[in-house]
Amino acid sequence: MEIIKITGLKKYYGKQRGVEDVSLTVNQGEIFGFIGPNGAGKSTTIRTMLSLLYPTAGEISLFGMDIRNSTVKIAEKVGYLPSEVAYYEGMTVKELLYYSASFYKKDCSNKIAELSSLLELDLSKKIEDLSYGNRKKVGIVQGLLHDPELIILDEPTGGLDPLIQQKFFTLLQEENRKGKTIFFSSHILSEVQRLCHRVAIIKEGKILKVSTMKSLREENYKKITVETKDSSRELFMHLPGVKDLTEKEQELKFMYKGNLKEILSQLQTLDLQNLLIEEPSLEEIFLHYYEKEEI
Known part of the structure; x- marks a missing residue:
């Protein structure tokens, strides 16, 4: 089942580009990575998916439901962690989380306790007294407390220390094993490489590539390191498919895309x-x- 389907999404802020051409699908049970640098259009895409922004053009459905017609039903099934979290001050963490839980027709108390314990979040603290990292923990608990079927994460690890990051990744993998679908936006590529089944690469509001992690590696360059007593730079300098050639003493390194039999014969x-x-x-x-200028 397609949990997310985006077709021809465009979003402009006046004349300023948000996203220009985004089409992708995410299947049930996937951890899907959405990668690109800041300003590429990741957050705009996510906010439009969640009906926080209205699209200039294109169609989006979640769980087979159009986002414009089924906003409330979709919200019950989705957990969202924005890249920047901001809260009303004057509340304790517990008060905030239970207020958030009151919007769902279920008892979320056990989930709040479980997640808070895992992330070492002090429920008695006032929101205004929290560090950036602890506010991000609040956002994680808030996004997951109702046990959503789709978890949407926008740059989720900013401010988290390495130990909590490790616990968070383990938590996501456990949720995924339970059948949850996860849409994971990040510019930290090691996170995506570690967690995701498929990825979409976005540049200047356009999708450049959607692929499995395995195919993405197989279809791209290989890293080749050669140690030889021969002077071999000239042999590879003009060989088709060779790029980023460097030589240091007897070691030659380069990237190669092409038939491995051909490079091995050389x-x-x-x-x-x-x-x-x-x-x-x-x-x-x-x-x-x-x-690349053209894909």
């Missing part, structure tokens, strides 16, 4: 001391797509 002509062929990291793949 390597066989050398007096090889060592050879390493690696998959690129998500960061290297991401930079590759951002450098």
Whole structure:
């Protein structure tokens, strides 16, 4: 089942571009990564999905329901953590969370206690006394307290210390194993690489690529490191598919996209001391797509 379906989404703020061409689907039970630098259109897409912004053009459905016609029904099924959290002051954390829980037709007290304990969140603290990291913890609990079927996270780990981040990632994986769908927006590529089944890369309001993590690596450059006593730079400098060639003493490094048999036939002509062929990291793949003028 398609939990999220976005078709031809455009959002402009007057003449200023928010997003220009976003189309994607997210299936039930996926952890879907949405990656791009600040200003690429990630938050605009999410806010439009949640009916916090009205689209200039395009269609969006969640759980098969149009967002414009089924806002209340959709809200009952969705948990959302914005990139920046802001709260009424003068309330304790407990008062805020129970106020949030009052909007749902269920008892959320056990979930509030469970999540607060996991994230080491003090429910007795006043909101105005919380650090940025602790406010982010409040946002996480607030987004998950009603046990939503779809969890939408916009840059969720800002302000969290490494130990809490680890607990948070484990929590997301556990929720996903229960069948929850997670839409995870981030510019921290290691997070996406660690958690997500598929990713969409967005640049200047347009989707450049939607792919599984496995396919994204297989379709892209390989990292090749060669140690040889031969002078081999000239051999690879003008070879099709080779880029980012560097040489240091007897070690040659480059990125290669093409038929591995062809590059291996060239390597066989050398007096090889060592050879390493690696998959690129998500960061290297991401930079590759951002450098390309055409996809």
